[in-house]
Amino acid sequence: MKGRLAAWLILALACIVAGAAGAEDAWVRGAPLNLRSGAGTEFRILASTQPGERLTVLKRSGDWTKVRTEAGKEGWIAAGYLDPEAPPTLRLTELEAEAERLQSELGVLSEETGELRSQNENLSSADSGQRGEIERLTRENYKLRAGTRSAEWLTGALILGMGMVLGAIVHSVTGRRRNSRLRL
Numbered sequence: 001m002k003g004r005l006a007a008w009l010i011l012a013l014a015c016i017v018a019g020a021a022g023a024e025d026a027w028v029r030g031a032p033l034n035l036r037s038g039a040g041t042e043f044r045i046l047a048s049t050q051p052g053e054r055l056t057v058l059k060r061s062g063d064w065t066k067v068r069t070e071a072g073k074e075g076w077i078a079a080g081y082l083d084p085e086a087p088p089t090l091r092l093t094e095l096e097a098e099a100e101r102l103q104s105e106l107g108v109l110s111e112e113t114g115e116l117r118s119q120n121e122n123l124s125s126a127d128s129g130q131r132g133e134i135e136r137l138t139r140e141n142y143k144l145r146a147g148t149r150s151a152e153w154l155t156g157a158l159i160l161g162m163g164m165v166l167g168a169i170v171h172s173v174t175g176r177r178r179n180s181r182l183r184l
Contacts, residue, residue: 035048052089052090053069
């Protein structure tokens with residue numbers, strides 16, 4: 001039972017939120033209008049609206065529209081006196097505010113751009129310095145490798161030469177004659 005009640009409450013809340021999200025705005029045009037308790041001139045007047053006032057459209061019924069004022073009052077107004085677009089003066093004010101906001105945002109972005117350019121220059125100079133250091137270390141590494149290899153070659157040549165000299169000495173000491181015959 002409690003689960004069903006909770007589900008119904010969630011469903012009702014979702015419908016209310018969806019209805020509020022789908023609401024549209026309209027503006028009063030022409031002269032001041034009466035906000036009535038029903039959809040017709042025979043219903044009692046609840047309040048008055050001024051030209052250019054923003055209203056939230058709640059429901060439409062024929063030539064009448066149920067609206068809510070910014071003060072929270074609800075009532076019906078003849079649909080022909082509502083304009084779906086804001087009056088030019090209000091749009092101009094909104095556009096001027098938007099232009100001012102965009103100008104300040106542009107200023108902030110320009111400052112950030114300058115900072116990023118400065119950082120880029122610093123990083124580029126550091127990068128070129130690091131590239132030079134890498135090239136220097138690479139050349140030094142090649143020299144070290146070449147030097148290490150030459151020592152290996154010299155050591156090998158020295159061992160070979162010593163072996164040849166030692167072989168010649170041993171051969172001369174033993175006094176063995178060279179035999180011209182081949183033995184198999």
